[in-house]
Structure formats: C-alpha cells, structure tokens
Amino acid sequence: MAKLGLDIHWRGVLLVSQFLKDAGMEVIYIGNKFPEQIVEAAIEEDADVVGVSTLSGNHLTLGPKVVELLKAQGMETVKVFMGGVIPPNHIPILKGKGIHEVFGPDTPMQTIIDGIKTAILGTDPPTG
Amino acid sequence: MKKTDRLIEAALAGDKLSIARMISLVERGDDQAGRILEKIYPQSGGAYYIGITGPPGAGKSTIVDRLIHLFCVNGYSVGVIAIDPSSPFTGGSLLGDRIRINRDAFKEDVFFRSMSAGRVMGGLSRTAKDASRILDACGKEIVIMETVGVGQSELDIAQATDTIMVVVVPESGDNIQTLKAGLMEIGDIFAVNKSDRAGAEDMASSIKAMLDLAPLKMDWHPSVFLTAATLNQGVDELYEGLWNHYRHLRKEDRLKLRRKNQLRSELVRKVDEIVFESLRDRMNRDENLDLLLEDIWSKKTDIYTAARNIADQWKAGASGKHGHTDEMS
Numbered sequence: 001m002a003k004l005g006l007d008i009h010w011r012g013v014l015l016v017s018q019f020l021k022d023a024g025m026e027v028i029y030i031g032n033k034f035p036e037q038i039v040e041a042a043i044e045e046d047a048d049v050v051g052v053s054t055l056s057g058n059h060l061t062l063g064p065k066v067v068e069l070l071k072a073q074g075m076e077t078v079k080v081f082m083g084g085v086i087p088p089n090h091i092p093i094l095k096g097k098g099i100h101e102v103f104g105p106d107t108p109m110q111t112i113i114d115g116i117k118t119a120i121l122g123t124d125p126p127t128g
Numbered sequence: 129m130k131k132t133d134r135l136i137e138a139a140l141a142g143d144k145l146s147i148a149r150m151i152s153l154v155e156r157g158d159d160q161a162g163r164i165l166e167k168i169y170p171q172s173g174g175a176y177y178i179g180i181t182g183p184p185g186a187g188k189s190t191i192v193d194r195l196i197h198l199f200c201v202n203g204y205s206v207g208v209i210a211i212d213p214s215s216p217f218t219g220g221s222l223l224g225d226r227i228r229i230n231r232d233a234f235k236e237d238v239f240f241r242s243m244s245a246g247r248v249m250g251g252l253s254r255t256a257k258d259a260s261r262i263l264d265a266c267g268k269e270i271v272i273m274e275t276v277g278v279g280q281s282e283l284d285i286a287q288a289t290d291t292i293m294v295v296v297v298p299e300s301g302d303n304i305q306t307l308k309a310g311l312m313e314i315g316d317i318f319a320v321n322k323s324d325r326a327g328a329e330d331m332a333s334s335i336k337a338m339l340d341l342a343p344l345k346m347d348w349h350p351s352v353f354l355t356a357a358t359l360n361q362g363v364d365e366l367y368e369g370l371w372n373h374y375r376h377l378r379k380e381d382r383l384k385l386r387r388k389n390q391l392r393s394e395l396v397r398k399v400d401e402i403v404f405e406s407l408r409d410r411m412n413r414d415e416n417l418d419l420l421l422e423d424i425w426s427k428k429t430d431i432y433t434a435a436r437n438i439a440d441q442w443k444a445g446a447s448g449k450h451g452h453t454d455e456m457s
Binding site: 017018020021022023024025026027028029030034036037039040043044045046073074075 | 144145148149151152218219220221222223224226227229231233234239240241242244246247
C-alpha cells in the first residue's frame with residue numbers, strides 16, 4: 001500500500017491497511033513513493049495486489065504509470081486498486097488504463113476488503 | 129519440476145521476479161520448497177550476514193537504509209530480510225520497514241523483502257534464514273536480517289548471522305536496566321541511535337561499562353557507536369565498525385568456527401522440526417486421543433505417563449514395522 005507521489009494525507013490509507021490486516025492479509029505499507037519505487041517493492045515482495053492512495057489530483061498521471069511499469073516488469077497479473085479523492089468521471093478513464101478498481105471516499109470498508117479478496121482469489125496464483 | 133528448475137536458474141542469474149517468487153514458495157512451504165533450498169545451498173555462504181535488532185522505535189529501519197546506501201556506494205550488492213515477529217491473531221500483518229527505505233528504484237543492486245509470521249507456514253526465523261540463503265546464493269554480497277527484539281527473535285537472528293548489531297535509544301531514567309538482558313549478551317556492535325537526544329552519552333558509557341565486565345566472545349570486545357541516523361551522523365563510523373568485526377572474524381578461522389557452530393544448532397533444530405511435525409501429525413489423527421484425555425482428566429492416568437507412552441509408541445513405530453511398506457516388500 002502506498003501514498004502516490006507527494007500527497008501527505010495518510011489517515012485513509014493507514015486505516016484501510018489496518019482493516020485489511022484484520023481481514024487476514026499481509027499488508028506492506030511503504031509510505032510516500034513514486035511509481036518506480038512502488039513497482040520495485042511489488043516485485044521484491046511478490047505482491048498480489050497494489051493499493052495506491054491519492055487525494056491530491058495526481059491520479060491520472062501517476063496511477064496508470066504504476067500499471068504500465070508492472071506490465072513492463074512482467075507483473076501484469078498484479079491488480080492495482082486506487083483509493084482517495086478521485087472525480088467520478090475519471091474512474092472510467094483510470095479503469096481503461098488498467099486500474100482494477102477505484103474506491104471513493106464513502107466506500108464501505110467491507111466493499112474494499114471483498115473487492116481485494118475477489119481480485120486475488122478470482123485468478124489462479126502464479127505457480128513456481 | 130522443470131518449471132522450478134527454470135525459476136531457480138533465473139533467480140541464480142539475478143532475476144528479481146524469480147528470486148521473489150522463490151522466496152514466496154519457501155514461505156508457503158510449497159512442495160517445491162525443499163528442492164529449491166537443496167539446489168541453492170551449495171551456492172550460498174559467500175555473503176557477509178549482518179543481524180540488526182533492538183527494541184521497537186530505536187530506528188533500526190533508518191539505520192538499515194543508511195547502511196544500504198553505504199554498501200552500495202562502495203560497490204556491494206545487498207539483500208535485506210525485514211522480519212516482523214509479532215504473532216498474528218487473524219493471520220494478517222501490517223509491515224512498515226520499507227517506509228524508511230529511500231532508493232532510486234531499479235538503479236541500486238538491492239533486494240529488500242519483508243517477512244511476517246502470518247504469511248510463513250513454518251517457523252519464522254528458520255524461513256528468514258532460508259530466504260537469506262537464497263539472497264546470498266543469488267548474488268548478494270551483504271545480507272542484512274533485521275528484526276524487532278521481541279520474544280526469542282533476537283536470539284534466533286544471532287544464531288543466523290556473522291555480526292549482530294543492537295540498536296538502542298537513550299531512555300529516560302534507568303538506561304541499561306530497561307534493556308532486555310538477551311540484547312546485551314548477543315551484541316557484537318552497539319549503536320546508540322537518536323544520539324541528538326539527551327542521555328545518549330550516558331547510555332553509551334553504561335553499555336561500555338557493562339561490556340567491560342562481560343567475558344569476550346571469540347576475543348572480540350564489542351564496540352559502541354553514537355548515531356543519529358535521520359541526521360546521517362555517526363553512520364560512517366558504524367559502517368566501518370561492521371567491517372572491523374568482519375576483519376576480526378576472518379582472522380584465525382573465527383568466522384568458520386562461528387558458522388560451523390551455528391550449522392550444528394541449525395541441523396539439530398531442523399531434525400527436531402521434522403520429527404515434531406511427524407509426531408504431532410500422528411497425534412492429531414489418533415482417534416483415541418479424546419479417550420486418553422478423559423482418562424487424564426479423571427486421573428485414571430497422569431499426563432506424564434500418557435506422554436511417555438505416546439512417545440514410546442512412536443519410537444517403536446519408527447524403528448519397527450512400517451505398515452504398508454512391509455506388505456509390499
């Protein structure tokens with residue numbers, strides 16, 4: 001889980017991280033990082049899912065960049081979730097660029113948990 | 129099988145994705161885990177293993193970040209296993225060791241992996257050592273194992289590394305007394321971090337005084353450093369201190385002796401684990417266990433005799449008939 005770029009709003013992403021942990025997931029919180037660092041972390045930790053949080057408007061530029069880099073590194077099966085303050089009319093654009101799901105500020109926690117669980121269990125995990 | 133061999137080959141050649149996947153397989157206790165570990169073992173041993181431990185909040189992660197920089201600047205490739213030993217209630221965990229790590233992505237020869245009890249099938253410390261060996265075999269010259277000093281974790285790390293660094297911070301009031309006794313005994317190097325705080329010098333002096341009274345391990349007098357990692361102070365000296373210990377170990381076969389002793393303990397533990405798993409498996413499948421428990425509860429027998437009987441039965445089974453195999457031979 002990362003905060004995208006320089007955005008300093010930490011409460012949301014940390015709260016979600018806590019809930020995901022309580023739901024039994026191993027959550028690696030990496031703080032403020034740019035797409036390259038996020039993808040490198042995803043590789044090293046063999047992540048199933050990457051979650052990025054942004055409330056500062058950088059979602060259209062940096063969000064798809066994460067998807068792009070994951071693909072370039074051979075990690076196209078990793079699903080990217082985005083949360084934060086994102087204008088609803090941008091959501092289709094983001095999804096079009098490969099973001100798996102976008103969770104706005106009012107999304108119930110269980111929806112987020114279920115969304116991530118389905119994403120992981122929906123596809124066969126890469127073996128060996 | 130072939131898929132695993134290709135994975136191992138790619139990992140040994142340094143491919144990050146393959147290394148990461150291999151570590152995951154070992155964490156999960158996958159069928160291929162044994163094969164993987166057997167294949168990489170001969171390639172391991174060349175790295176310098178450094179353990180970093182201490183109480184929570186001491187600044188270990190920041191120190192690790194600075195040390196990684198220094199090793200890289202000096203041309204070394206670095207592998208890090210950051211262990212979170214906290215016992216999970218739900219199987220989940222929230223790991224934050226990476227927050228302090230600031231790197232130019234894909235530019236430095238570093239592999240940083242977090243590891244928590246929830247994701248690991250077997251023992252956490254054992255798996256951390258397995259993962260460290262993988263990083264070693266795949267080309268990392270320096271392997272850092274970082275863990276918070278809770279429970280047994282610091283002792284386990286001391287058993288798995290060449291140098292143990294203990295990171296502490298100046299506390300108010302009773303300095304040394306608040307430190308776990310175990311931490312004092314295992315440290316080869318001590319870093320009093322956040323030394324910009326009051327009490328740092330006193331803390332360092334107290335530690336030095338305690339060390340003066342302790343017997344030397346392998347003729348090494350542990351060194352104490354004052355650091356303020358966030359301000360980048362004292363880290364160069366700490367870095368040099370690590371190499372000092374390494375040079376000390378390289379003389380008179382000390383490193384060889386230390387590692388051989390550790391191997392002996394590790395072998396005993398591994399055999400222990402295999403036997404324990406087999407025994408526990410057998411017990412869990414025993415339909416008569418509930419009846420036996422009733423007898424123990426109603427004092428028809430006692431727990432000590434019951435345990436001995438189970439163990440004796442298992443021993444007899446292990447050296448005597450082997451069930452279906454007999455019929456086949």
